[in-house]
Amino acid sequence: MNGAFVSGAFLHRADLHGSVSDPTLDTMNFLNEITLRYPQAISFAPGRPYDGFFDTGQIFEHIQRYLNHLSDNGNSPESVRDAMFQYGPTAGRIRELIADSLRRDENIDVPPDSIVVTVGCQEAMLLAVRALIAGRDDVLLVASPCYVGITGAARLLDVELIAVEEQESGLSTADLEAALESQRALGRRPRAFYVVPDHSNPSGTTMPLATRHQLLDLADRHDILLLEDSPYRLVSGAPRLPTLKSLDRRHRVVHLGSFSKTLFPGARVGYAVADQPVHDAHGRTGLLADELAKIKSMVTVNTSPLSQAAVAGMLLAAEGQVAELNKEASAYYRGTMRSTLHRLEQRFPPGVREATRVRWNSPEGGFFLTVRVPFRADNEALARSAQDFGVIWTPMSYFHPHGGGDHSIRLSTSYLTEHHISEGIDRLGDFIEHEAQRPSGPES
CATH class of the missing domain: 3.40.640.10 (Type I PLP-dependent aspartate aminotransferase-like (Major domain))
Incomplete structure (x- = not known):
């Protein structure tokens, strides 16, 4: 507690609406915190448009x-x-x-x-x-x-x-x-x-x-x-x-x-x-x-x-x-999606994919795809990924209201350049292979 607060009203979270203690409402805050803590990491987390199409x-x-x-x-x-x-x-x-x-x-x-x-x-x-x-x-x-x-x-x-x-x-x-x-x-x-x-x-x-x-x-x-x-x-x-x-x-x-x-x-x-x-x-x-x-x-x-x-x-x-109006932007986003899928294919050829039990879906467009990984993709794993490998993603468990998605991650392809996608997938591949070899990493 900040020492400046020495008197007056103190509130207990338990007396506030239950939503403020709900982990769902904390997920994006945690993701933002990780992004700010590791600014040099390549982030596949933001589902936001590419900045290059805007002019003040x-x-x-x-x-x-x-x-x-x-x-x-x-x-x-x-x-x-x-x-x-x-x-x-x-x-x-x-x-x-x-x-x-x-x-x-x-x-x-x-x-x-x-x-x-x-x-x-x-x-x-x-x-x-x-x-x-x-x-x-x-x-x-x-x-x-x-x-x-x-x-x-x-x-x-x-x-x-x-x-x-x-x-x-x-x-x-x-x-x-x-x-x-x-x-x-x-x-x-x-x-x-x-x-x-x-x-x-x-x-x-x-x-x-x-x-x-x-x-x-x-x-x-x-x-x-x-x-x-x-x-x-x-x-x-x-x-x-x-x-x-x-x-x-x-x-x-x-x-x-x-x-x-x-x-x-x-x-x-x-x-x-x-x-x-x-x-x-x-x-x-x-x-x-x-x-x-x-x-x-x-x-x-x-x-x-x-x-x-x-x-x-x-x-x-x-x-x-x-x-x-969005023809150019649409072509860009389709290109980044294709580049991400192509780079995943390169980084995880069939033999490596089978050994690491990694698989992903292949959307034709949009901003997101899902990657299945052989370890628990939780906040702790995300922190290791950002700190040790310089790559950020979103745990799919954030998106399952009643539990699930523990071994999947979401990648957003919209905000990145071709260079960052290539480097980011390389880092992600290194992280996944490392996690797959951890004693507590792979699925049981």
Whole structure:
């Protein structure tokens, strides 16, 4: 305890909300700490866009383009000023532009008033979970391994999470259906299923088209909603399958989106497409988006108009076609993924791979892939890897809400250059071979 605190109130963590002691909420802090402690290490941990595509001067150009757009569309100077300086509508100022972009890029045709502009996709997740989980018997299901953001949101909201473990080939709808039936047999009410269908974080898997149709049919039969989170589609460099939302004909999908990977990470602008009809006790009908906006008004009030303006300017520059705007970035990310897979093949030829029991999946795009290793890939192993071998990765156990992934690691390929990938995989190979020879290292 810091000696400066000699009197006054002292708090015990045990008296605070349980989430502050939950290891899930500490995982990213530990990863950041390791990265700061070993700045010379090559890190395959950050799932962030490559810095080379950003120029600070562009920010002013994008904002000015949006201001010009407002003026050209008949807004008075006072209205333009308010659009930048005042809070603005809770549901967002740029919903029309987002709706147009979704229609052009994703064949998602929804009215602007079904969209809520959020502070990143993380807020969109929190709003959706808070709105849908109404009672103590309501549960949220997730494909596991899953993004830690949904796990953290559920923990903060005291929502019970039911993990449906993916097979190596991806999600099995039969497994999901069994989980739904099991929960109902326990007297619980499954409300929604969270999934990242395209180049998922963390595993890198992509859901086949047939599975997407099966999932929509299952959601309809079991009366649940699907929370679709797909931030890597437009920067994957791989052929795109239809989103669940574009295939949705019965309002079963709440599409959670983000511009962090495609346009401007620092703007922290995301959105939720929630076009589900909501009926009240008086027979009036609105949209789920309206209910999400009510919750948002008590969480962040609104999304920064300045951030919305920058994103809007980029959408206007691309005429709503974000995929076209990201052609160069998509090619880069596809290249880094291919380079990583190629370097793994070189570093672990068949004989070495068999001896070390190392294997990995081969995503066509996205930011992530998964490597199976012959030792327990925990925080202690990560610390040894950073300190002794100069390479950082993410334990897959972070992404399994109910345990699992103890012998797998996630590699992010998006943030690195070809040189760093080559050197980083060499270091990773040395580390894996070293760990495989440790007395307590290999799997029993």
